[in-house]
Amino acid sequence: MGGGTDIEQSRKTAEALSYATGFGNEHSSESVPGALPEGRNSPQRAPLGLYAEQLSGTAFTEPRHRNRRTWLYRIRPSAAHPAFVRRDNGSLRSAPFAECVPDPNRLRWNPLPEPPDGTDFVDGLWTLGGNGDVLQRTGMAVHLYTANASMTDRVFSDSDGELLIVPERGGLLLRTEMGMLRAEPGHVALIPRGVRFRVELLDESVRGYVCENYGQPFELPELGPIGANGLANPRDFLAPTAAFEHRESPVEVINKFGGNLWSATYDHSPLDVVAWHGNHLPYVYDLRRFNVIGSISYDHPDPSVFTVLTSPSDTPGLAGVDFVVFAPRWLVGEDTFRPPYFHRNVMSEYMGLIEGAYDAKASGPGGFVPGGGSLHNMMSAHGPDRDTFEKASSAELKPQKLDDGLAFMFETRWPVTATPQALTGPQLQKRYDDVWQGLERHWSPGV
Numbered sequence: 001m002g003g004g005t006d007i008e009q010s011r012k013t014a015e016a017l018s019y020a021t022g023f024g025n026e027h028s029s030e031s032v033p034g035a036l037p038e039g040r041n042s043p044q045r046a047p048l049g050l051y052a053e054q055l056s057g058t059a060f061t062e063p064r065h066r067n068r069r070t071w072l073y074r075i076r077p078s079a080a081h082p083a084f085v086r087r088d089n090g091s092l093r094s095a096p097f098a099e100c101v102p103d104p105n106r107l108r109w110n111p112l113p114e115p116p117d118g119t120d121f122v123d124g125l126w127t128l129g130g131n132g133d134v135l136q137r138t139g140m141a142v143h144l145y146t147a148n149a150s151m152t153d154r155v156f157s158d159s160d161g162e163l164l165i166v167p168e169r170g171g172l173l174l175r176t177e178m179g180m181l182r183a184e185p186g187h188v189a190l191i192p193r194g195v196r197f198r199v200e201l202l203d204e205s206v207r208g209y210v211c212e213n214y215g216q217p218f219e220l221p222e223l224g225p226i227g228a229n230g231l232a233n234p235r236d237f238l239a240p241t242a243a244f245e246h247r248e249s250p251v252e253v254i255n256k257f258g259g260n261l262w263s264a265t266y267d268h269s270p271l272d273v274v275a276w277h278g279n280h281l282p283y284v285y286d287l288r289r290f291n292v293i294g295s296i297s298y299d300h301p302d303p304s305v306f307t308v309l310t311s312p313s314d315t316p317g318l319a320g321v322d323f324v325v326f327a328p329r330w331l332v333g334e335d336t337f338r339p340p341y342f343h344r345n346v347m348s349e350y351m352g353l354i355e356g357a358y359d360a361k362a363s364g365p366g367g368f369v370p371g372g373g374s375l376h377n378m379m380s381a382h383g384p385d386r387d388t389f390e391k392a393s394s395a396e397l398k399p400q401k402l403d404d405g406l407a408f409m410f411e412t413r414w415p416v417t418a419t420p421q422a423l424t425g426p427q428l429q430k431r432y433d434d435v436w437q438g439l440e441r442h443w444s445p446g447v
C-alpha cells in the first residue's frame, strides 16, 4: 500500500516544489551552487567532480525550433550499469498492435477496477490500444494506469516514446532526473522520451490515462489567425528545478524498449542529477489554464481549437497525435446546435473523462464516466447521443456556462487497434451503439 506516512512525506515534498516556467524553453537549474559549468557543456572536469552527460530527444541535426536536448551534471554517469534483461511486460502492450483486427465499431469502456494491493505505477499500466510502430517511431498507444503503491526502489524510462500522463483520480509526485513535478487530477504531466522517473502517490489510490507518443515530441500548436496568445499559453507549462537523490543502494531501472520491458539494477539512484540545462524537459500543465477559443456568433467549431499539444507528422497539419481538452467554457452560439455535431472523421478519437460529464454524452452508470473512455475510429459515425440531441435541439439558446466537466481526446491520424484485454475484458460496454438508437425520423418525403 502507499502507506499513510509515505503519502504524507510525498505530499510535504510536493507542496514545497518550485518550478521554471515556459514550454520548450532553454532552462537551467542547479541544486548546488556552482554545479552547472559556465560557458561550455563539457569542461575537462565538470564542476564538483560531476559527470557531464547529454540526453537527446531529437536527432542532433533537426531544425533548431524542433531540437531537444538536455545536459545533465550527475554524480555517476548513466552508463555505469550492468546488462539489461527482459522482464514481464505485465499488461503493457506496444505497436504494432497486431493481436486483434482494427475495429470500425464505436467502443466504450468503464473504468478499470482497483488493482491488487502493492501495485505501483509501472505495474499498473494497462494498454487499451494504439497504432504505428515503436521501432519506426511512429504512432501512439493509449494506456490506463491504476496504482495504490509508490514506486520505491525502482525508476521507469521509456525509450519508445514520451508519456503524457493524465491523472483522473489522486495526485502524483513525479521524481525525474531533472527534478520533481506534482500532477493532480486536472493537470497533465509530460515525460520526454528516455527520461527516468519514479512515481510516488499523493493519495491512497490513483488512476488515469497515458498517451505514449512514439512520434515527434509534442509541441504547442500554431495559433494562426488567433494571434500571439491563446489556447495553452507557454508560460503555464512548469518545468522542474534540479533536485538530486543520493542513494548508494540498489535501484532497478525499468526501460521500455522496442515494446518490451527491460530491467537493470544500478548500485545507486540514477536520479542523481545535481544540475542541468537544456530543453528536453518534463512539464506539468494545469488544464484549467487553457484559454478556450470558441464561436461567438454561430456554429460549433471543430475541436482542433481545443488542441493543447500536437505531435506533428511529416505531413503539415496532419498530427501523429493531438491532445485536445474540453475545458469549461461559455456557449453562446445563436441558432446553433451547440453540442458536438454528428460526424465521421478521418482521424481516430480516443476520449477520456477527468471529471463531471461531457456535453455530448450521458454520464450515469454505463455511460461516459470519469476513468472510462471511448474510441471512435476513423470514419465511424458518432456525435451526440439520443438524449443530448433531443435536449439541445429544443434548448433555449441563452448564454450557457459549461463548467461541470473536464474531458479530453487523443486524436490520431491512424486508426487505433485495441488490445485483446480491451476487447474481451468486462470494462467494454456491450450496448454502446444503443445510445444512438431511437433518433426518430422527423421528415419524410411526401408520397
Ligand SMILES: O=C(O)Cc1cc(O)ccc1O
Residues within 6 Å of the ligand: 300, 301, 302, 303, 339, 340, 341, 343, 345, 349, 360, 376, 382, 383, 409
Ligand atoms: O465528441 C467527440 O466526438 C469529439 C468532438 C467534439 C467536437 O466538439 C467536435 C467533433 C468531435 O469529434
Ligand SMILES: [Fe+2]
Residues within 6 Å of the ligand: 343, 345, 349, 376, 382, 383
Ligand atoms: Fe468525434
